[in-house]
Ligand SMILES: C[S@@+](CC[C@H](N)C(=O)[O-])C[C@H]1O[C@@H](n2cnc3c(N)ncnc32)[C@H](O)[C@@H]1O
């Protein structure tokens with residue numbers, strides 16, 4: 398697609414996000430059955446287990462963890478906050494950054510109660526569930542800021558958002574394929590965020606497989622780049638990452654709740670060359 402066409406396609410994606418509704422999105426994806434901590438085959442516990450293992454198996458370390466396209470969710474940094482003393486949350490929409498700030502300021506008004514998530518991650522860490530209050534305090538202590546991001550910009554973050562050495566680790570969940578008009582844009586975005594990461598730093602990427610749309614709110618249908626595992630691996634290689642591990646979760650029938658047409662979820666641990 399020539400330059401102008403690519404810019405128009407990216408602008409069209411941005412327009413799709415104008416009606417995004419954080420509370421609805423959280424309701425669709427972060428409540429049972431997709432977030433059921435009593436079910437072994439629920440999606441969210443699977444994601445939390447992948448992230449816990451990736452952050453705690455000994456090769457990930459440093460100062461700064463950046464979450465790209467945080468949305469209104471915090472689960473993605475609940476393990477990482479024990480490994481990094483600085484966490485930067487980012488999103489494209491002010492409504493999502495506001496939702497995250499409400500949690501950070503701990504003055505109520507959040508759209509979702511993150512307590513069960515904090516308790517579950519404490520359990521994964523071998524702690525008693527009541528340690529969730531300490532984990533919440535730790536998370537509030539290490540989150541240094543919540544800033545705008547655009548993965549289609551060669552510089553996705555404001556220049557003063559990061560130290561010159563770059564981030565030591567990036568995490569990004571369901572963002573790139575949900576923000577990109579096509580596979581080429583997805584791959585370019587992977588390269589753009591890679592420039593935020595120091596060489597040897599790690600990328601933890603969670604995303605949708607075989608998804609062509611999702612609802613970001615009532616009647617807010619957002620197109621998604623349908624990916625398969627081979628395309629994810631090829632895009633990582635093309636964008637200068639070495640794949641360490643790829644894990645795939647296939648949705649059971651009752652996890653298909655009508656809010657999207659996702660068929661699977663991938664977890665990638667990779668290293669920036
Ligand atoms: C499906 S949500 C993922 C939210 C969260 N990370 C999660 O795991 O559920 C996709 C997110 O991508 C963000 N987004 C949309 N366009 C973007 C862009 N151009 N650059 C960065 N983020 C973008 C949206 O604001 C939204 O929060």
Ligand SMILES: O=[N+]([O-])c1ccc2c(c1)CN[C@@H](CO)C2
Nearest residue numbers: 426431440571575605611657659
């Ligand atoms: O089951 N989940 O945990 C879950 C969480 C978030 C999302 C999905 C599934 C599938 N759709 C994406 C948007 O592309 C967002």
